[in-house]
Amino acid sequence: MKKTTLFDIISPVMIGPSSSHTAGAVRLGLLAKHIYKNTPKKVKFTLYNSYAHTGKGHGTEKGLLAGVLGLDVDDRRIKDIFNSDIAKNIDYTFSYADNFKKHPNTVDMVFDDSMFVSGESVGAGEVAIRKINDFNVKLTGRYNNLILVYKDKPGMISQVTNLLQKEGINIAFLNCDRNAKGQEASMIIEIDGKMNTSIEDEILKIPDVYFVTYVEKLEN
Amino acid sequence: MDTFEQLYKECLTKNKTIYQAAQENMAIEADISVDKVRSFALKSLFEMKEAIRSGLISKELSMSGMCGQDCYKVQQYYKKQNSMFGKLFEKIIEYALATSEENIRMGRIVACPTAGSCGIVPAALIAISEEYNCSEFEQINALITAGEIGRIISLKVALAGAVAGCQAECGVASAMAAAAVCQLRNGRVSQILNASALALKNVLGLTCDPVAGLVEVPCVKRNPFLAVHAITAAELALCDVESKIPLDEVVDAMGQTGALMSPMLKESSQAGLAVTKTGLKVQKQVFD
Ligand code: SF4
Numbered sequence: 001m002k003k004t005t006l007f008d009i010i011s012p013v014m015i016g017p018s019s020s021h022t023a024g025a026v027r028l029g030l031l032a033k034h035i036y037k038n039t040p041k042k043v044k045f046t047l048y049n050s051y052a053h054t055g056k057g058h059g060t061e062k063g064l065l066a067g068v069l070g071l072d073v074d075d076r077r078i079k080d081i082f083n084s085d086i087a088k089n090i091d092y093t094f095s096y097a098d099n100f101k102k103h104p105n106t107v108d109m110v111f112d113d114s115m116f117v118s119g120e121s122v123g124a125g126e127v128a129i130r131k132i133n134d135f136n137v138k139l140t141g142r143y144n145n146l147i148l149v150y151k152d153k154p155g156m157i158s159q160v161t162n163l164l165q166k167e168g169i170n171i172a173f174l175n176c177d178r179n180a181k182g183q184e185a186s187m188i189i190e191i192d193g194k195m196n197t198s199i200e201d202e203i204l205k206i207p208d209v210y211f212v213t214y215v216e217k218l219e220n
Numbered sequence: 221m222d223t224f225e226q227l228y229k230e231c232l233t234k235n236k237t238i239y240q241a242a243q244e245n246m247a248i249e250a251d252i253s254v255d256k257v258r259s260f261a262l263k264s265l266f267e268m269k270e271a272i273r274s275g276l277i278s279k280e281l282s283m284s285g286m287c288g289q290d291c292y293k294v295q296q297y298y299k300k301q302n303s304m305f306g307k308l309f310e311k312i313i314e315y316a317l318a319t320s321e322e323n324i325r326m327g328r329i330v331a332c333p334t335a336g337s338c339g340i341v342p343a344a345l346i347a348i349s350e351e352y353n354c355s356e357f358e359q360i361n362a363l364i365t366a367g368e369i370g371r372i373i374s375l376k377v378a379l380a381g382a383v384a385g386c387q388a389e390c391g392v393a394s395a396m397a398a399a400a401v402c403q404l405r406n407g408r409v410s411q412i413l414n415a416s417a418l419a420l421k422n423v424l425g426l427t428c429d430p431v432a433g434l435v436e437v438p439c440v441k442r443n444p445f446l447a448v449h450a451i452t453a454a455e456l457a458l459c460d461v462e463s464k465i466p467l468d469e470v471v472d473a474m475g476q477t478g479a480l481m482s483p484m485l486k487e488s489s490q491a492g493l494a495v496t497k498t499g500l501k502v503q504k505q506v507f508d
Contacts, residue, residue, distance in 0.1 A: 006246040007260055009333045009370035009379075009396075010363060013267045016323030017282070017435045019335045054433035057284045057506060059326050074267075079326040123380050124334065 012125065012220050013074040020105055021051065021058035024121030026078065027218055029067020031129050031141050032109050032117040034215045040111035042091040043068055048106040051121070052096035061094050064107060068092075073125075073220045134179040135186035141218035143172060143190040146200075151208035152178055152185040159206050160187065167199055184210070221245060222375055224413055224467045227368070231409045238412055239361040239403065242368035261360045261367070264330045268319070268342035271329045275318025282324040284506045287436045291317035308351045312451065316343035316444035324436050333370045333379045336386075336435045337393035339443035341366050344397035344450045348404050358404060365403040366396035369416050377475040381428030382487040384478025390439070390446045391423035391474070397450035398457070407458055415457035417467040419450055424470075424477050427485035429492025432503040438493060 014023040033039060045064055047055050055061055059078070066078040069086050077084050099106075105121035118131035129139040132147065139145055146164075150156050157176065164171060173190035195214055203212045221227045221241065230241050243257045250257075276295070281288035294314055303310040319339035323329045329338040345366070349359050370379065370392055379388050398415035407415065423446070431437040463470065484491035493499050 004371055004374045005249060006242055006257070006364065006367045006371050007250070009374065010261060010264045010367040011330060011332075013264065013328060013330050014335065015326055016329050016335050016338070017326065019331055022326070023331075023335070050433065053507070057282075057432060057434040057436075059283065062326075074328055076328055123382060124378070125331070 014125070014220075015059070015063075015074060015076065015078045018058045019125035020121045020123055021055060021060045022063045022078075023073040023125045024105065024127050025051075025055075025060045025063030025107070026067040026071065026073045027125070027127045027141055028107055028119040028121060028129070029064045029109070030070065030072070030218060031067075031119065031127065031139060031215065032111065033068050033070060035117060035129070035132060035139075035147065035213055036111050036115055037213060039069060040090065042112050043093075044110040045092065045094045046108040047094065047096050048099050048102050048104075048108075050104040051107055052098065055096075064109070065090075065092055068109070132186070134184070136177045137186060137188050138175065139188060139215065141215075144194060144217050145215045146187075146189040146191060146195065146203075147211075147213050147215065148187040148189075148203065148209060149184055149211040150187070150206075151210070152183055153208065156185070156206075156208070157187065160189070160203060163199070163202060163206070164189070164191070167196070169193070169195055169199075222372065224372055224471075227372065228409060228413060237361070237365075237403075238368055238399070238409055239364040242364050242371075258360050258364070261363045262356070264332070265356075265359055265363055267328065267330050268332070269346060271322045271327060271338075272315050272318045272342060272346065274327055275322040276314065278321070278325065278327070280325045282321075282434075282436055283326070284432060284434055284436060284502075286431070286434070286502065286506070287324050287440045288321050290440065291321050308347060309448070311347040311350065312343050312447050313444045315347055316340060316447040317440070319343065320440045320443040324434075324440060332366075333374070333392055333396070334381075334389045336381065336439045337390040337443065337446075340390060340393035340447045340450065341397045341400060343444065343447040344454075345400045345404070348401050348451075352404065354404050362400040362403045365412060366400040369399045370396045373420075373471050373474075376471050377478060380487075381430075384474065385426055385481050385486050386428040386442070387420075387423050387426040387474055388478060389428070390442050391420055391426050394423060394446040394450045394453070395420040397447060398453035401451060401454035402457055405454065405458055407454070411457045411460070413467050414461070414463050415450075415454045417463035417465065417470045418456055418461070419453035420467070420474060421463060421465060421470050422449065422453070424474055425481075427481060427492055428487045429485055429494045430487065430489055431494050431499040432506045433489040433494070434506070437499075437502075
């Protein structure tokens with residue numbers, strides 16, 4: 001885990017009242033939007049456990065929607081997001097459930113009936129996306145990440161890492177997962193520094209890579 | 221620098237103050253200039269003042285309706301009647317309430333170190349700065365000093381009510397505020413560390429038992445209490461009163477106390493104030 005710095009202690013500037021239930025919610029929405037690459041027309045949120053029970057008093061729903069709409073944790077529009085102009089063209093629903101197998105602050109999001117993302121607010125405003133569609137992932141927004149879904153067959157990892165190496169990109173961390181069917185696999189690569197988005201297209205040219213997305217770390 | 225002892229030695233041998241050592245370290249770590257570090261702190265300072273400004277003129281209730289008008293009440297009273305402790309005391313109470321009430325009505329605040337404890341450092345730092353006409357330069361020095369205290373504590377104990385109780389949130393904020401005030405009053409490095417130790421030592425065991433699971437009761441009012449608490453610690457330290465237990469060891473004690481604290485008293489709202497007769501009644505009102 002990243003060591004706490006002086007900056008972490010005297011920031012973030014944020015909309016209150018809770019780093020886990022408000023700022024964390026904004027970050028989860030924002031990460032999901034970045035993974036999706038677009039603002040969805042329709043989003044379904046399911047809040048679990050503490051998020052479901054105390055979310056209302058903490059503005060958790062507002063934070064999630066604001067994040068999906070691209071607002072940052074310090075944006076004053078969060079407070080009144082449901083009546084805001086930028087929320088006019090998005091169709092959103094919230095439902096609530098208990099599932100004690102899940103982290104206390106969990107949210108599932110479905111974008112345009114096509115992408116499923118599940119995330120957790122793990123404390124002090126830190127968050128992690130734990131699932132994208134069928135894949136287990138860990139995306140914290142602390143680093144620049146490259147996410148891939150591809151056919152599960154030998155040699156894929158080296159093809160991707162070779163390509164990155166050629167571009168002079170340093171890999172800080174790499175994590176793979178297979179989905180239940182064993183036909184598709186996912187890769188999350190944390191990289192040092194920034195990546196040119198054109199590399200996404202290069203990676204997509206590798207045969208049997210189905211999906212690539214580059215998610216930059218969150219500013220706040 | 222991972223301990224206060226190391227920080228103290230660094231300051232002593234290189235003839236630096238805490239903020240100098242801290243800003244240089246941060247600059248190296250983030251690979252930026254010291255000026256950038258200071259402008260980051262200035263932005264936080266600016267937002268702290270903004271939060272106070274907005275909080276002082278608002279009467280809006282929180283989403284639960286439990287809190288939001290105490291700062292207003294205090295100001296009304298002080299218009300008619302001076303505080304027993306004078307103007308500075310009034311300001312500290314008002315600024316702390318203004319900030320923490322801004323937080324619970326979804327206003328913009330600076331988490332310092334957390335959102336629940338956001339009123340403590342600004343109230344002490346800004347009220348004292350106004351009283352003594354401290355320059356912006358001095359205020360930034362004080363905020364960086366406070367941040368460094370929080371940073372080193374957080375290397376041993378996570379600053380979260382869910383992990384170590386409120387001693388790790390409002391308690392640490394108070395230790396940070398004590399250091400900031402001591403820096404503003406030109407305290408020596410040893411006095412600054414003492415101020416933090418004295419403040420933290422006095423809140424060991426503080427639990428986190430918020431009513432209805434919301435950052436409101438007891439959090440909002442705990443902010444003015446602990447801002448004043450920080451001034452007491454700073455004054456004692458400036459008089460060269462020493463904490464018999466050094467700050468590093470106080471932090472160890474806080475970590476141990478947090479680990480021994482029942483999970484029911486760590487932000488889960490399963491004990492303490494949250495389950496009092498009135499606490500439960502409020503919870504029912506808020507969520508049903
Ligand atoms: S009581 Fe708990 S929620 Fe409230 S400020 Fe303290 S640590 Fe935060």
